[in-house]
Amino acid sequence: MIQQVEDPAVEVHDLTVTYHKKPVLWDIDLTLPKGAIIGIIGPNGAGKSTLIKAIMNLIPHGSGYVKIFNRDIDEVRDKVSYVPQKESVDWDFPASVMDVVLMGRYAKLGLFKRPRKADKEVALDCLKKVGMDAYKSRQIAQLSGGQQQRVFLARALAQEADIYFMDEPFAGVDAATETAIIELLREMSEKGKTVVVIHHDIQSAMEYFNWIVLLNMRLVASGPTAQTLIPSLLEETYGGKLTLLAEVGNLMQKTEFTGRDKR
Amino acid sequence: MDAFWIILTGSFVSISCGLLGSYLILRKMAMVGDAISHAVLPGIVIAFLISGQRDSLTMLVGAGILGVITTFLIEFFHQKGNLQTDASIGVTFTWLFALGIILISVYAGQVDLDQDCVLHGEIAYVPIDLWITASGKIIGPRAVFITGSVMIIVISFIAIGYKELFLTTFDPAFATVIGISTALWHYLLMGAVSLATVASFESVGAILVVALLIAPPATAYLLTEKFRPMLIITVLLGILISISGYYLAVSIDGSIAGAMSTVAGLLFALAFLFSPKEGIIITWLKNQARKKELS
Numbered sequence A: 001m002i003q004q005v006e007d008p009a010v011e012v013h014d015l016t017v018t019y020h021k022k023p024v025l026w027d028i029d030l031t032l033p034k035g036a037i038i039g040i041i042g043p044n045g046a047g048k049s050t051l052i053k054a055i056m057n058l059i060p061h062g063s064g065y066v067k068i069f070n071r072d073i074d075e076v077r078d079k080v081s082y083v084p085q086k087e088s089v090d091w092d093f094p095a096s097v098m099d100v101v102l103m104g105r106y107a108k109l110g111l112f113k114r115p116r117k118a119d120k121e122v123a124l125d126c127l128k129k130v131g132m133d134a135y136k137s138r139q140i141a142q143l144s145g146g147q148q149q150r151v152f153l154a155r156a157l158a159q160e161a162d163i164y165f166m167d168e169p170f171a172g173v174d175a176a177t178e179t180a181i182i183e184l185l186r187e188m189s190e191k192g193k194t195v196v197v198i199h200h201d202i203q204s205a206m207e208y209f210n211w212i213v214l215l216n217m218r219l220v221a222s223g224p225t226a227q228t229l230i231p232s233l234l235e236e237t238y239g240g241k242l243t244l245l246a247e248v249g250n251l252m253q254k255t256e257f258t259g260r261d262k263r
Numbered sequence B: 001m002d003a004f005w006i007i008l009t010g011s012f013v014s015i016s017c018g019l020l021g022s023y024l025i026l027r028k029m030a031m032v033g034d035a036i037s038h039a040v041l042p043g044i045v046i047a048f049l050i051s052g053q054r055d056s057l058t059m060l061v062g063a064g065i066l067g068v069i070t071t072f073l074i075e076f077f078h079q080k081g082n083l084q085t086d087a088s089i090g091v092t093f094t095w096l097f098a099l100g101i102i103l104i105s106v107y108a109g110q111v112d113l114d115q116d117c118v119l120h121g122e123i124a125y126v127p128i129d130l131w132i133t134a135s136g137k138i139i140g141p142r143a144v145f146i147t148g149s150v151m152i153i154v155i156s157f158i159a160i161g162y163k164e165l166f167l168t169t170f171d172p173a174f175a176t177v178i179g180i181s182t183a184l185w186h187y188l189l190m191g192a193v194s195l196a197t198v199a200s201f202e203s204v205g206a207i208l209v210v211a212l213l214i215a216p217p218a219t220a221y222l223l224t225e226k227f228r229p230m231l232i233i234t235v236l237l238g239i240l241i242s243i244s245g246y247y248l249a250v251s252i253d254g255s256i257a258g259a260m261s262t263v264a265g266l267l268f269a270l271a272f273l274f275s276p277k278e279g280i281i282i283t284w285l286k287n288q289a290r291k292k293e294l295s
Helices: A050-057 A098-110 A115-128 A145-158 A173-192 A202-208 A232-240 A242-253 B002-026 B032-039 B041-051 B056-080 B085-107 B143-162 B163-172 B172-177 B182-204 B204-221 B227-254 B257-273 B281-294
Strands: A009-017 A022-032 A035-040 A063-068 A080-083 A164-166 A195-199 A211-216 A220-222 B130-132 B138-141
Touching: A009 A050, A009 A195, A022 A050, A022 A063, A035 A050, A035 A173, A050 A063, A050 A195, A050 B143, A063 B041, A080 A145, A080 B172, A080 B204, A098 A115, A098 B163, A115 A145, A145 A164, A145 A173, A145 A220, A173 A195, A173 A202, A195 A202, A211 A232, A220 A232, A232 B138, A242 B163, B002 B032, B002 B138, B002 B163, B002 B204, B002 B227, B002 B257, B032 B041, B032 B182, B032 B204, B041 B056, B041 B085, B041 B172, B056 B085, B056 B182, B085 B227, B130 B143, B138 B143, B143 B163, B163 B172, B163 B182, B172 B182, B182 B204, B204 B227, B227 B257, B257 B281
Parallel strands: A022 A220, A035 A195, A035 A211, A080 A164, A164 A195
Antiparallel strands: A009 A022, A009 A063, A211 A220, B130 B138
């Protein structure tokens, strides 16, 4: 089930990516709709991070091309934002929460220019949205995992981009943070922003995303959630691993997919 | 007056090196200065072979070019070979140094040419080596002007690229995504490190440069959790090291560079013990107080 869309936010054409001559992504061909909350789902080692990094041109392509808003990525960098895995940076770095969020404004400032008052207001506003405004002067070394994730999210928001790539924003955060983040993503989507999220949990994927990409080194499916998160495709993605099959079984038992916080 | 010139040169060098060193330790590339001090040898030999002269400017240019090549190779092996940065540094500078030795033994065995020509400057000689114009006017010690210009270049570089350097050091992936070139700023920084170290080697000696590149920023890192204060503390520490190092050397009648490096080490030890952030004595005292409260 690979559904293509007209006037896509992201178009990936015949993309192959290799690490040390070993292919990690095979011939990916997909389009992602504008304004959707898109979940990228697949087992460990499926190449989920590699896919979004290749889309953002952080790693070289073996073959194929990527277009964002029908343009080359380098022409639209100011419209693209990224929330890396929080483990990817050194949190002992001497910086405050505000310093990190202001980094989101750097793309809009030229050389020489320091962030102005207006930039600080935007940054503070974004910190409010993630519920971290009380921590703006806090050193990042003192933050918990969930707070680190919120700060990274605020930094991306401060950029006021049109498309956001998030690498496992829900990993290692508590339920309250998870709810806060998903509400924020919905708000962004309502404003027409496209959000691409790497995600692990199949159950919550049902209610979080309206478009799903199933990936296991090659593209298994890409389409609206109801048509892609189905047992046969999940089985194909996960290759019939026991625990996951059980999870799929649970999914099938539930006739309707209610949110787990409504239970 | 001699004391003034020596302390001034020491301060200029420690400010340039300390500021750049702050970025190096946060990028986990602290040993780059050490690497450059060895890897410039083939540059010195080749500069001599091409020009046939042993004046310091030619040598400096040769050393400077090799410094940049060294940092380029370190990054190349790290990126393309997926080698850890420290391993990449270790491989690069040892073979470049060896290459220099071979070049000397093959082509320049008869000439007194070694790292001493460029690397082992002696800060005590700073006031002797004067800059004299064609008309015979004495302007002042040459080293003061060289290290002073380098310091101005380094400070302007950091002032211009402050936020780019800050972001590419903290989160290179995010920097790339929003359109700030990590590679460009990396090489600009490494170019500045090569310039500062090579120019300072000649004036104050290699050991002092390697010490000033790392010890003051490492000390400042223990004392603050903010980046801007870390830079400011590094600068103040550099000046303090130059002044107290000089007078320590005078009082024991010893090497000035050695005394300055010793003071740098002592200040680091003090910060390690008494830093309010994570000094081990302070932490111990806090734990004792907590225990008392609980009992």
